[in-house]
Amino acid sequence: MDTATPESLFTPELMEWIKDNIPLLNSMEVSFDLFQQGELTISCPLEPNINDKGTAFGGSIAALATICGWLYTTLYARTRIEDCAAVIADSQMTYHAPGTGRISARCKSTVPEKFFARLSDRRNAKLDLTVELFSQVEEQESPVKIATYNGIYVAMP
Amino acid sequence: MDTATPESLFTPELMEWIKDNIPLLNSMEVSFDLFQQGELTISCPLEPNINDKGTAFGGSIAALATICGWLYTTLYARTRIEDCAAVIADSQMTYHAPGTGRISARCKSTVPEKFFARLSDRRNAKLDLTVELFSQVEEQESPVKIATYNGIYVAMP
Numbered sequence: 133m134d135t136a137t138p139e140s141l142f143t144p145e146l147m148e149w150i151k152d153n154i155p156l157l158n159s160m161e162v163s164f165d166l167f168q169q170g171e172l173t174i175s176c177p178l179e180p181n182i183n184d185k186g187t188a189f190g191g192s193i194a195a196l197a198t199i200c201g202w203l204y205t206t207l208y209a210r211t212r213i214e215d216c217a218a219v220i221a222d223s224q225m226t227y228h229a230p231g232t233g234r235i236s237a238r239c240k241s242t243v244p245e246k247f248f249a250r251l252s253d254r255r256n257a258k259l260d261l262t263v264e265l266f267s268q269v270e271e272q273e274s275p276v277k278i279a280t281y282n283g284i285y286v287a288m289p
Numbered sequence: 290m291d292t293a294t295p296e297s298l299f300t301p302e303l304m305e306w307i308k309d310n311i312p313l314l315n316s317m318e319v320s321f322d323l324f325q326q327g328e329l330t331i332s333c334p335l336e337p338n339i340n341d342k343g344t345a346f347g348g349s350i351a352a353l354a355t356i357c358g359w360l361y362t363t364l365y366a367r368t369r370i371e372d373c374a375a376v377i378a379d380s381q382m383t384y385h386a387p388g389t390g391r392i393s394a395r396c397k398s399t400v401p402e403k404f405f406a407r408l409s410d411r412r413n414a415k416l417d418l419t420v421e422l423f424s425q426v427e428e429q430e431s432p433v434k435i436a437t438y439n440g441i442y443v444a445m446p
Contacts, residue, residue, distance in 0.1 A: 153341035156349055159316030184310035190359070190377040191352025192313055198348040220347040224381045 138207035142167040150203070157199060160192055164203070165236070172204050175236035178267075188231030188267060188278065197225065197263045197281035200237035205259045208243045209287035212251040221258070222284040231278045233269035247287070254289040261285065295364035299324040307360070314356060317349055321360070322393070329361050332393035335424075345388030345424060345435065354382065354420045354438035357394035362416045365400045366444035369408040378415070379441040388435045390426035404444070411446040418442065 147164045151157050161180050166173045174196065181192035202218055209216035241261050250257035261283050266275035304321045308314050318337050323330045331353065338349035359375055366373035398418050407414035418440050423432035 150341065153339075154346050154348075155337055155339065156313075156316060156346055159313060159337070180312055180316070182310075182312065184307065185374065185376075189311050189313055189352075189355075190380075191311075191355040194351035194355055194380070195346075195348025198346075198351055202347070217342065219342075219387075220384055222381075222383050223347075223351065224379075226379050227377055230376075 136211045138170075138211055139167055141207050141210050154199070156195065160195065162196065162199065167207065171238060171240035172200060172207070173236055173238050174200050174203070175234055177234055178231065181235060185230065188235050190227060193227070193231065193235060193265055193279050194223075194225055194281075196235060196237045197265060197279070198223065198283065200239050200263045201261045201281070201283035201285055204239045204241070204261055205285040205287055208247070208259070209251060209257070212248055213254070213287075213289045216251065216287050216289055218285050218287045220283055221286050224282045225279055227279045229267075229276055229278045231265075231267035233267050235278070236266045236268065236275065237263050238266070239263045251287060251289055256289070257287045259285045259287065293368045295327075295368055296324055298364050298367050311356070313352065317352065319353065319356065324364065328395060328397035329357060329364070330393055330395050331357050331360070332391055334391055335388065338392060342387065345392050347384060350384070350388065350392060350422055350436050351380075351382055351438075353392060353394045354422060354436070355380065355440065357396050357420045358418045358438070358440035358442055361396045361398070361418055362442035362444055365404070365416070366408060366414070369405055370411075370444075370446045373408065373444050373446055375442050375444045377440055378443050381439045382436055384436045386424075386433055386435045388422075388424035390424050392435070393423045393425065393432065394420050395423070396420045408444060408446055413446070414444045416442045416444065
């Protein structure tokens with residue numbers, strides 16, 4: 133498994149498996165859009181994630197960020213340990229602006245060598261990630277940054 | 290409105306309105322259980338909120354905590370300003386243990402006089418709340434604390 137790249141593990145089969153095992157992602161209509169050059173993007177439409185003000189529900193934004201960081205951790209962990217599990221340990225979110233359109237979460241991070249070294253020793257390995265949340269009403273519009281999330285995840289061989 | 294108590298505003302009509310306006314709460318099967326002596330309890334079953342490990346999805350726990358604090362803020366704000374809106378500004382969650390049964394969120398806080406004073410002046414008012422998250426497999430069992438959440442909400446007249 134040492135030669136696997138996280139991009140090569142971002143497969144339709146893994147995405148199907150995630151949706152089969154975390155039903156809330158189907159309610160949210162989450163799509164796993166892209167994992168390219170170390171940046172993961174996932175998104176969901178506004179409608180199933182709307183609130184009383186007609187904007188994105190904070191709980192949906194939190195759930196989208198949580199799964200984005202979790203998937204990022206899982207993909208990198210599995211380059212060393214096949215089927216490695218990951219859990220969320222701690223998170224922090226700052227909300228900047230209401231989300232008025234499709235919501236996306238993006239994660240790109242430098243994964244420290246220590247993370248891989250601990251996994252290779254079959255020890256739990258922490259990853260501290262920033263996920264940025266955006267909203268976009270129309271595809272041609274610039275996305276608006278609506279929240280910044282920080283999550284600490286633990287990969288467990 | 291000065292004589293309304295937050296408990297008197299915890300009505301079936303308000304709970305219906307919330308569920309009608311935040312559809313994800315229906316997907317999560319959230320129930321608004323109790324608001325008594327200043328303590329709000331809401332909960333949801335494990336099944337629609339499960340993850341790949343057969344325990345509570347962190348995103349569901351975050352969404353439950355978010356709505357618990359939001360409802361708490363809304364109830365207190367509406368004792369001063371009818372139909373007062375509230376938004377989440379910042380949140381922090383520490384996960385302690387996996388949730389293996391029904392998940393509940395509890396919030397009880399001393400609401401500072403400044404919060405009410407600002408609302409009476411029709412100014413935005415911040416509320417800093419702690420929400421504790423529990424899991425319980427069987428009703429007769431003791432609930433296990435699975436996470437601690439801190440949220441800063443803004444009530445907006």
